[in-house]
């Protein structure tokens with residue numbers, strides 16, 4: 243019996259790689275360490291051209307590469323060499339009787355299927371890039387990790403050479419490599435299965451008939467939503483960038499709740515085209531504001547306006563900016579206890595200012611990718627929906643219907659459009675009051691709309707008078723709207739569509755207020 247720490251020498255390696263980076267150094271190093279290198283067509287040619295001794299795989303199979311490379315390594319002489327469990331005397335004896343030598347190391351990387359699909363290649367070209375022989379060898383070697391080390395990642399070649407020179411791989415090494423290998427082929431198959439379903443059997447629903455995704459753990463978090471819950475962050479899935487791929491420049495480790503709030507803040511800030519700052523607590527905004535100022539002064543102004551919405555709640559909040567954070571904004575943020583700040587970049591000196599607060603987490607993140615599908619686990623299943631994008635028809639004020647009152651001027655309409663966009667970041671039932679491109683009060687997460695209105699008005703206080711309001715869904719009764727009108731709200735945007743729309747609009751008309759209908763709603767649960 244070998245122990246996990248005992249090294250198993252490498253005498254024979256099979257290399258077949260699409261990505262040939264680092265290949266020559268690896269193969270030359272293996273050769274210098276006394277390892278016989280066997281390779282597939284293109285790999286063997288690259289090695290031979292560089293003067294690295296190599297045995298073509300055809301000499302092992304006794305069979306020429308066939309069918310435009312579809313058959314190169316799919317042969318018992320290769321697979322028996324990869325699958326023989328050399329701990330078992332009967333396997334060793336059988337190999338000998340068949341005249342097959344075992345492999346100790348397999349180095350493979352697969353045809354670049356995902357890249358080919360992303361390049362817009364034709365279905366036939368994509369199909370040709372589905373690697374068959376490579377995954378077969380990778381899976382065989384990973385299964386047989388007791389005897390074979392399998393390497394699928396070119397960034398590990400230096401480490402591979404170190405191990406070979408040190409006397410071979412330990413069982414623990416081979417186990418780790420086997421796990422990586424199966425994860426690699428699983429992800430590869432998910433990409434193929436997803437693409438093939440979409441392309442060959444598309445259906446009218448516009449949603450996939452099968453959902454596959456693989457996720458790589460990026461970080462184990464201290465705990466989950468509560469300290470007794472375990473939690474970790476994973477990246478991968480659809481491979482799109484975003485908050486989970488952010489780089490942390492400073493501060494305490496991100497927590498589970500920090501990620502939830504940061505995601506909400508990041509989306510909220512990027513829902514606006516103007517320079518915008520969103521301040522989030524418990525996944526809801528305690529301030530969102532845009533600035534129409536030109537140049538670098540804008541983002542600091544947006545922050546001042548967002549903070550002014552609810553300075554009490556902004557304490558311990560998560561701040562996201564959709565523009566570079568300037569020193570001016572950083573000075574303002576440094577005044578307030580802040581959990582996380584996220585931005586696409588920071589001006590020279592801004593991070594130093596923020597770092598005056600030892601614990602504030604400073605993140606740089608790529609702009610979120612809009613659209614696509616959103617997934618949410620429910621007990622026993624998965625909900626999938628297309629994202630609620632700002633490109634939706636009802637987000638363009640030019641497409642709204644004036645239901646009653648005087649049409650707003652350009653500034654008023656801009657304010658209302660801001661309120662409508664900002665309202666998307668508020669959990670339903672949501673009512674949001676805004677003035678001059680800034681929220682002044684929001685009522686969120688209420689189980690009836692009248693309470694959401696009361697909360698928004700209470701938060702706004704005197705600022706409700708003359709403000710505009712957005713409601714994420716229609717008013718089922720006039721009561722919620724009446725709360726806003728009594729507080730002095732002058733214009734309201736809402737989807738419309740209630741059976742009592744006429745009553746609701748009559749209430750607004752009686753109060754001399756303006757109501758626009760969007761025809762679309764922005765629930766957020």
Ligand SMILES: NC(=O)c1ncn([C@@H]2O[C@H](COP(=O)(O)O)[C@@H](O)[C@H]2O)c1NC=O
Pocket residue numbers: 258259260261281282283284285286311312313314315316350351352353372373374375376377
């Ligand atoms: N057809 C086969 O038997 C086969 N065996 C290995 N491959 C792949 O061929 C590539 C290397 O080919 P070459 O050395 O010819 O450039 C690797 O990505 C490897 O995963 C194969 N190609 C596709 O299935």
